[in-house]
Amino acid sequence: MKCLVPNSCAIDNGGCSDLCLLAAGGNHTCACPTGIVLLDDGKTCEDEEQVVVQAEVKYPEGIALDWIGRNLYWSDTGTDRIEVSRLNGTSRRVLVSENLNDPRSIAVDPGEG
Secondary structure (H helix, E strand, O other), X not given: OOOOOOOOOOOHHHXXXXXXXXXXXXXXXXXXXXXXXXXXXXXXXXXXXXXXXXXXXXXXXXXXXXOOOOEEEEEEOOOOEEEEEEOOOOOOEEEEOOOOOOOOOOOOOHHHO
């Protein structure tokens, strides 16, 4: 004979804004995807803003994310440069700084390398 325990996540996702994780006895806990913070209410997830690069950036116009290589690229019309850094702001490098006037956008194709 099986004893069925109610699924507390089945109704309104257990009150969780993102992830509802079942626990023993039919209880649950709320969780958030990586990089998102669970607020003190124990139910709501919120993006945590983070400044990655701030120094020597004047007018960033375009931004592109390489989610495979975990790099951030941006074009800056104030410095007339295209730069790259790791997602945590380290390993910052200027890629293009000559013969570039008011770069406004940038795109990357991580799937193609």
